[in-house]
Amino acid sequence: MGEDYHGAVVVVCRDEAPRLATVRELKRRYGADYVVVACIEAGEVPAALAAWGDPPVAAFLGGLGPEDPDGLTVLRALHAGHPGALAVALVRWGAWETARPIFEALTLGQLDRWVYAPEGEADEEFHRAVTEVLEESANRRGGGREAVVMIGERWSPRAQHLRDQMNRNRIPLGFYEAASPRGKALLEGLGLESPALPVVVLRFHPEHTVLQDPSDLEVAEAFGLFEPLDPTAVYDLVVVGAGPAGLGASVYAASEGLSTLVLEAEAVGGQAGTSSMIRNYPGFPTGISGNRLAFSSYQQAWAFGSTFHFMRHAQALRSEGGLHHLDLSDGTSVCARTVVLALGASWRRIGVPELEALAGRGVFYGAAVSEAPAMRGRHVFVVGGGNSAGQAAVHLSRYADQVTVLVRKQGLAATMSDYLIRELEALPNIDIRTRVQVVGGGGTDFLESFVLRDLDSGAETEETGVLFLLIGSEPRTDWLAGTLARDRWGFLQTGTALMSGETDPAWSLDRPPGLLETSTPGVFAAGDVRSTSVKRVASAVGEGALAITLVHAHLASLVSAPG
Template sequence: MNKKPVILAVDDDAQVLNAVDRDLRSEFRRDYRVLRAGSGREALETMRELRAREEPLALILADQRMPGMEGVELLSEARTIYPDAKRVLLTAYADTEAAIRAINNARLDHYLMKPWDPPQQLLYPTLHDLLAAWQSQYLPKYTGLRLIGFQWSPLSHEIKDFLSGYLVGFQWLDFETNAEAQELLTAKGLSSTDLPVVIFEDGTTISQPAKTDLAQRMGLTVTAKQELYDVVVIGAGPSGLAAAVYGASEGLRTLIIERQTFGGQAGTSSRIENYLGFPTGLSGAELAHRAWAQAVRLGAEILAPQEVVDLCVQDGYKVLTLTDGSKVRTRAVVLTTGVSYRTLDVPGMDRLSGAGVYYGAARTEARSCDQQDVYIVGGGNSAGQAAMYLATYARQVYIVIRGKSLAASMSAYLIEQIGNTPNIEILPFTEIAEVCGADHLEEVVLKTNGQFEKRPARALFVFIGAKPSTEWVCSTVICDNKGFVLTGRDLVTDPRYPAIWKHTREPYLLETCVPGVFSAGDSRAGAMARVASAVGEGSMAIKFVHQYLDE
């Protein structure tokens, strides 16, 4: 909630100050907070405190004849602290000439004669006019979470993505271009070396925060509450969230652990238009957070951001080790770790990653591309959705593909939309050969049919396929040569992996080589990379969990 603007009355005569305070409160207390000061020095100190608390000051009403600092001097100095506040001088008839000179020289807004009785005629009309003029130019300060950083800082980009991924509203302030950001940092006693800095609504700050620090301030849980769970779901993409919803709704003690943000790769999609039941489409973030809220309502416990680094079996129980060294015990596990974007191996990519070069949609950077040229590498649906979203802001969006067209890799509805968008251009038979820039992306080098061309670029978004996020678990469960988890019949029929399954019953459809450990979604071998398919597999996994627990 925005704080009421302040009216500050200043007079060294206690009787006069009481009268001013009484009349101001009587007329303006509904919309303004009235403060008082008994001297110019006290008034300046009050203004500095208000400034440090980022409270708005609408009007200063100061007496002219005060010992130590006259009213004109005070109002002139006040202009350096609150340049937009209206400044009114209270003066006796004998000081009228000085007051008029002050209006001209010190740029005061008005002077009022003492006494002002009745105030309905001699005080309120003038102040109402001045306050109306101030209100017409006043923009209430943003009172939510604010992030101050550098536009081309990878850490600033990570924090923006993290906050956006959890649908946390925030105001981004670029330190290099935003005067308010510099003022805020100074007021907090910080410098540019402390960036990025997060300022919370209560005024507290965190400099260069870790994600776990932000998570705790946001009310997220990073420590398991129970000693033993029926099922732990690792990964909160569509398949993991579906597993959590069904597990919790069917009475299982369910825990879901996510290392980044909800939704996985689908969560970064600006628009999913082929998901059943949403004819007008919905964003990946919206879908993920609906599922998250549903899982929590049904009783699932969620740890985020928290990462599992090891899985082992002890006395039939599955023991998960987290990055902080803590352990979680469970009877069954569902691996829904998803996939991560493959990196583009060309000169400059590592150096400029997070500073104009982004893997995935990076929706938080779209507005910074306003009326600029951006490039997208890849021809899948994720690339197409990103192109449509970026076209809203960018001057021109170029989709770089190695092949002739998008037909082999992108859904027809997206190809049609792209074809009808005038500021999207397909560059066929083209590759990115190099990315250039000092501290951020400035140019891309294109290679087309053996010819090289350097072009200016504000941003480059990379969608060149994905690899399963299974490195940490491949020593426990069997993965294929690309890292995808083998499940079900593949464990007993694939000639490349003889005698993997050592139990009398056949493995359940989504079960790995470790009984009670299941895999669903994009990280599973043979899975279809579609949101609906991932949701279906996550739901199915709970059916097999029940069968395993009933053995």
């Protein structure tokens, strides 16, 4: 009977009033799409689900309060049998005594969210929370609407790149392996016998546009993103990069009336956009995925009037006559009175040739969220000790049998937030190995094994599993060498660092540079690309916003300049 439903929402609560109110509201609002199961005790759940044909469980809502003092224990036990479901504490409003146990459980990864039981009919705060739970559950399980269909080889670097780009841009995507029955049927239905893979079908187009092994530019053009720019236009501001800093800058600039163009070579969000869950960003007490946070900021900037130009990257910067010209990878150029460089950074490469050759085939840089479901039944190794590595390990633990975090240092305390360390230590299928380094490995079509060296003893062991590498970042500033002052690692120098007299190029004006101003007046840097920046999403957004204050001051100086 459960085959016509998206899944089940199971309520387990001994307290009658909140249980009845919750079940009533769930059935009224979601009953057409989800089986709503009500139980007083956890032991009733298997039979109740069996009566509906054992549909997959989207979420468990477990009571917590005087009648359910063991509610968190019950939820943990239920979740262990259905790891794909979300564990949600159900509490009465005003039950403040439940707050500390809930926060502790969230920190330790033993709970996903909490909701207040509905107080009356059409309790929209309750339904907003439930909708977010169901959306997250659907994202974890996959499926649903497929605006784009891709048929290709699972471990093809090109297919992986396109999947990652579309997932990061929140494009509803269905992927099918070309050799699978479904993949073969789709290709046959398209009349393709020996296509160049991957094949991308844009179902949201009336004509269902079909692309074979498309380039990024071809995808952008098919999506309608390849909009020509007016070569005579002079923007108040060009923002280079749509990560947290660039999005912060574009929101504030456009909202304050500046004509704003944003250039993004890949997907909105930068490295932060690949984080499965950010729990320390202000305003989101139960956390938010980096992807959702970035895409919401993108929509906000777009709504205020920012223009976005995708799949092109800046290649050169020239400044003359108070204007700045950016040459782009598609052969065009844009002109602006000010520039904010929010280029972010790319993942540092491991530098082992045998492993570099297997990138995308068992060796992944970054969180590679789109590949997480394919890790079921595998042993995954996450290399890195920062927050991004911790977040990736937590996310991958929902799919992989075992996750091992590999760290060069003695521990994680100096590089990772405390809440993440505690969560890693609490999750049963995650372990942490310190003072180790990956030094070799190999495979033919997929990573078969890799070599791990103990940095204290020098002993080497051979391990089998999949590698996710998050080992620091490198700024994307090679194209600015000789144009803007950089530190020895390539990060852009700004503000007082330019007054040392030792930067190349040197600061050229009598006035001091602005806090985020680079060695070229009117060109600013924000976020991870800036030397000495704090590598946090909130600080990057803040720098993007601060940059606009400096942009206004620079524009005002241009207006008041003599002549």
